[in-house]
Amino acid sequence: MRSILLALATLTACQAPPAAVAPVPFTTGGSAAGDFGPPVGDPIIAELTNAPNVPPPIDRDEPATVVVNLEVVEKVMPISEGVDYTMWTFGGEVPGKFIRVRQGDTVEFHLQNHPDNRMPHNIDLHAVTGPGGGAASSFTAPGHESQFTFQALNQGIYVYHCATAPVGMHIANGMYGMILVEPPEGLPPVDREYYVMQGDFYTVGKYREKGLQPFDMQKAIEENATYVLFNGAEGSLTGDNALQANVGETVRLFVGNGGPNLVSSFHVIGEIFDRVYTDGGTFPQENVQTTLVASGGATMVEFDVEVPGTYVLVDHSIFRAFNKGAIGMLKVDGPESLGVYSGLELDSIYVGDLGDHEGIIAAVTEAEAGGTVTLEQQIAAGEALFGGSCSACHQTTGTGVEGVFPPLAGSDFLMADKERSIGIVLNGLTGPVTVNGSDYNSVMPPMRQLNDDEIAHILTYVRNSWGNSGDAVTAEEVATVRSTTDAPAGAAH
Amino acid sequence: MLWWLAIAAAGDGVAIQAGSYEPLYPVDPAVPRTFVSSFILDATPVTRADFSAFVAENERWQRERVPAVLADPGYLASWSGPTEPPAPLDTPVTEVSWFAARAYCEWRGARLPTEDEWEYVSRASEDSLDASKDDAWLARTLAWYGSPRTAGSGRVGQHAPNAHGVHDMHGLVWEWVEDFNNTLFGTDVREGGDAETLRFCGSGTLSATDVSDYATFMRIAYRSSLQGKYTTRGMGFRCAADQESP
Numbered sequence: 052m053r054s055i056l057l058a059l060a061t062l063t064a065c066q067a068p069p070a071a072v073a074p075v076p077f078t079t080g081g082s083a084a085g086d087f088g089p090p091v092g093d094p095i096i097a098e099l100t101n102a103p104n105v106p107p108p109i110d111r112d113e114p115a116t117v118v119v120n121l122e123v124v125e126k127v128m129p130i131s132e133g134v135d136y137t138m139w140t141f142g143g144e145v146p147g148k149f150i151r152v153r154q155g156d157t158v159e160f161h162l163q164n165h166p167d168n169r170m171p172h173n174i175d176l177h178a179v180t181g182p183g184g185g186a187a188s189s190f191t192a193p194g195h196e197s198q199f200t201f202q203a204l205n206q207g208i209y210v211y212h213c214a215t216a217p218v219g220m221h222i223a224n225g226m227y228g229m230i231l232v233e234p235p236e237g238l239p240p241v242d243r244e245y246y247v248m249q250g251d252f253y254t255v256g257k258y259r260e261k262g263l264q265p266f267d268m269q270k271a272i273e274e275n276a277t278y279v280l281f282n283g284a285e286g287s288l289t290g291d292n293a294l295q296a297n298v299g300e301t302v303r304l305f306v307g308n309g310g311p312n313l314v315s316s317f318h319v320i321g322e323i324f325d326r327v328y329t330d331g332g333t334f335p336q337e338n339v340q341t342t343l344v345a346s347g348g349a350t351m352v353e354f355d356v357e358v359p360g361t362y363v364l365v366d367h368s369i370f371r372a373f374n375k376g377a378i379g380m381l382k383v384d385g386p387e388s389l390g391v392y393s394g395l396e397l398d399s400i401y402v403g404d405l406g407d408h409e410g411i412i413a414a415v416t417e418a419e420a421g422g423t424v425t426l427e428q429q430i431a432a433g434e435a436l437f438g439g440s441c442s443a444c445h446q447t448t449g450t451g452v453e454g455v456f457p458p459l460a461g462s463d464f465l466m467a468d469k470e471r472s473i474g475i476v477l478n479g480l481t482g483p484v485t486v487n488g489s490d491y492n493s494v495m496p497p498m499r500q501l502n503d504d505e506i507a508h509i510l511t512y513v514r515n516s517w518g519n520s521g522d523a524v525t526a527e528e529v530a531t532v533r534s535t536t537d538a539p540a541g542a543a544h
Numbered sequence: 545m546l547w548w549l550a551i552a553a554a555g556d557g558v559a560i561q562a563g564s565y566e567p568l569y570p571v572d573p574a575v576p577r578t579f580v581s582s583f584i585l586d587a588t589p590v591t592r593a594d595f596s597a598f599v600a601e602n603e604r605w606q607r608e609r610v611p612a613v614l615a616d617p618g619y620l621a622s623w624s625g626p627t628e629p630p631a632p633l634d635t636p637v638t639e640v641s642w643f644a645a646r647a648y649c650e651w652r653g654a655r656l657p658t659e660d661e662w663e664y665v666s667r668a669s670e671d672s673l674d675a676s677k678d679d680a681w682l683a684r685t686l687a688w689y690g691s692p693r694t695a696g697s698g699r700v701g702q703h704a705p706n707a708h709g710v711h712d713m714h715g716l717v718w719e720w721v722e723d724f725n726n727t728l729f730g731t732d733v734r735e736g737g738d739a740e741t742l743r744f745c746g747s748g749t750l751s752a753t754d755v756s757d758y759a760t761f762m763r764i765a766y767r768s769s770l771q772g773k774y775t776t777r778g779m780g781f782r783c784a785a786d787q788e789s790p
């Protein structure tokens with residue numbers, strides 16, 4: 052934020068007498084400028100929040116003593132549907148509680164190790180100036196509590212984690228979180244603040260193998276993650292748990308990476324970060340697509356949202372997103388902004404590139420005109436069209452993406468009602484649905500731009516692939532649904 | 545009377561043959577293996593029933609009477625009365641301080657095992673006196689530390705004995721040893737200036753002999769988080785004695 056002030060000051064200097072310009076520092080002065088005197092007033096009990104929530108901004112002009120009570124709890128928690136894991140947590144969730152203080156505050160830290168816990172624990176806060184970041188002073192046996200105090204001399208967003216041997220295992224079991232040290236003047240106001248923290252997990256069983264999965268030390272040493280997750284579990288930021296914002300708002304994400312091993316290539320599909328406080332530092336970089344978040348590091352990103360829809364948060368080391376769970380969602384509500392983004396349009400290049408497929412489709416159209424089209428011809432044509440319009444979300448294998456895009460393969464929802472499925476392709480689908488026992492709450496755009504033949508072929512293909520078996524869908528059936536339903540208001544086509 | 549006959553009711557003492565093992569932090573790096581003389585070790589951890597008999601006979605170790613400097617408020621906290629432990633009685637007693645564990649063993653004419661003795665015996669698998677290079681066995685012992693705390697503590701002696709004939713060195717409870725704070729709190733270590741660094745981050749691995757022995761790592765970390773008056777719900781003990789010369 053300081054560089055913006057600086058830019059404004061420079062601008063003003065060109066237009067107004069220099070005497071009117073207040074000097075703006077090029078530097079915050081680091082820790083040497085972080086002591087604003089002794090704490091004023093009674094100690095304040097820190098409000099701590101679970102991800103994705105962030106405590107409210109600090110409304111204080113003077114340093115205070117802030118008391119943080121953080122309890123370590125070891126507990127079995129789901130990390131994926133039907134998959135449990137023994138998490139070691141700071142405050143009962145992964146990631147741990149979000150702590151928010153002001154630069155210059157004196158933080159009185161109480162670490163409580165629940166009596167039922169099996170392991171000793173401690174905490175290393177990267178915001179601490181002092182050996183071990185508090186770890187040596189907070190080493191705590193089960194059923195005990197330790198206390199230490201530090202002054203938050205440096206502003207910024209910092210990771211904390213357990214540093215008890217073997218450190219890697221404590222971190223791999225979820226022992227990390229974040230502490231924000233606000234600058235004395237506070238952060239620039241925004242409309243939404245969220246807390247997102249990535250971590251990698253190592254289980255004996257394969258990805259999504261059901262049951263209680265033990266930690267696999269060997270995989271951890273080899274850095275061969277089974278899961279890469281935002282906020283400790285698959286689905287913690289999708290469906291009903293998606294982050295929310297409205298068109299026209301400014302969103303700030305505090306993005307941390309607990310590790311223990313992997314560096315994140317953090318990206319939001321369909322957005323550009325207007326500002327990235329790279330590495331959690333003070334001065335922002337602007338107009339960034341993807342930003343690295345180090346293991347044991349954090350960053351702050353801000354962006355305005357102009358177009359409604361669903362934005363997918365990923366680690367753009369992309370197999371982690373689609374094969375290990377590193378997916379989240381930001382749902383933006385509000386009026387369309389077609390000048391910024393038109394919505395989905397059929398891209399003729401897709402079909403044009405698929406020369407053979409074009410021939411198939413033409414042959415089917417001809418056969419259809421002659422009344423001789425076969426189920427096989429329709430399926431072949433449908434497959435070509437599916438590759439162009441549908442596979443981006445539902446995948447060429449029809450499996451979709453768990454928690455985000457519903458499967459078509461073996462889909463009870465799809466096969467239950469042919470007329471409904473025609474309507475969904477024509478008019479799109481918004482809101483919660485249950486497919487094969489899993490809940491989805493995403494947005495499928497209307498595909499009304501496809502003609503009746505094309506939709507008939509696609510649905511015939513889908514209804515006869517990947518274990519599905521059904522009768523053909525005819526162009527007449529599509530025409531009937533098209534004439535009796537309307538595309539939703541505001542749809543792009 | 546031989547000591548092991550005296551404890552026959554509580555669980556047999558097992559004669560441990562002399563031998564050596566590789567400690568994680570050898571006193572002298574040039575001498576990686578530490579020699580352990582023959583001694584006698586309880587085959588199983590001390591049970592709630594055993595400890596109940598002790599406090600019945602030694603009132604000053606009852607929950608309401610024990611001085612705070614010898615046991616913290618968690619001492620026998622789950623017991624319903626001064627001598628009434630919760631069932632089942634043949635599970636290891638926990639919620640005991642080092643002072644209390646020591647007093648119990650003295651009462652029996654025994655003592656706590658040293659860390660060297662305990663670690664030496666703990667290296668044995670069912671069929672080998674030294675399984676410390678057996679990856680499958682290491683993975684099995686490590687699994688307990690990552691298992692849910694709610695798994696609880698089972699009855700003593702339910703699993704096959706190790707090659708020494710001792711049960712439950714892994715998988716039931718943590719156990720007190722006489723010199724539990726030896727590794728990280730020894731005077732020499734503190735004066736050497738490294739006492740603090742051993743307690744956080746990976747710095748502990750710098751002087752370790754076998755960084756893949758994570759279960760041992762965790763035992764040492766656990767012990768060094770303790771003070772003599774501490775009690776925890778997951779920590780018990782067993783007794784040892786010197787081998788009497790024939």
